[in-house]
Amino acid sequence: MKRRQLLIALAAGALFGPAARSQERVIRIVAKKFEFTPSEIRLEKGVPVMLELTTEDVAMGFFAPDFKADVEIVPGKVARVRLVPDKAGTFEFICDVFCGDGHEDMGGKIHVT
Numbered sequence: 001m002k003r004r005q006l007l008i009a010l011a012a013g014a015l016f017g018p019a020a021r022s023q024e025r026v027i028r029i030v031a032k033k034f035e036f037t038p039s040e041i042r043l044e045k046g047v048p049v050m051l052e053l054t055t056e057d058v059a060m061g062f063f064a065p066d067f068k069a070d071v072e073i074v075p076g077k078v079a080r081v082r083l084v085p086d087k088a089g090t091f092e093f094i095c096d097v098f099c100g101d102g103h104e105d106m107g108g109k110i111h112v113t
C-alpha cells in the first residue's frame with residue numbers, strides 16, 4: 001500500500017471507528033434527586049453497552065465499582081460511560097457526587113446474565 005493510501009485508510013478508521021462503536025446498545029438513565037430511572041438494568045456478560053446519563057436537577061455521579069465505570073453527570077449534558085460486563089451476577093451502582101439529603105440511598109442494580 002502506498003503511503004497516501006495508508007493515510008487515507010487511517011483517516012477513515014478514525015472517522016468510522018466511533019460510528020461503529022455507537023452501534024452498541026445504548027441505555028439511557030436519568031438521574032434526579034434521589035433516584036436513577038431505570039434503577040435496575042439487565043446486561044449480558046461480554047456484551048458492551050453504552051450508558052448515556054443525564055440529570056434533571058443537580059450534578060450527580062454514576063459509579064459502578066465492579067466494572068470500574070465512573071462518570072460525573074452534569075446538568076444539560078449527556079454523560080457517557082462504556083461498560084463491558086465481565087462477570088455474571090447482581091452488582092450495585094451508586095451516586096458518588098453528593099446531591100442532598102437522600103444521596104446516601106441513591107443507587108441501583110446491574111443484573112448480568
Ligand SMILES: [Cu+2]
Nearest residue numbers: 095097099103
Ligand atoms: Cu448523590
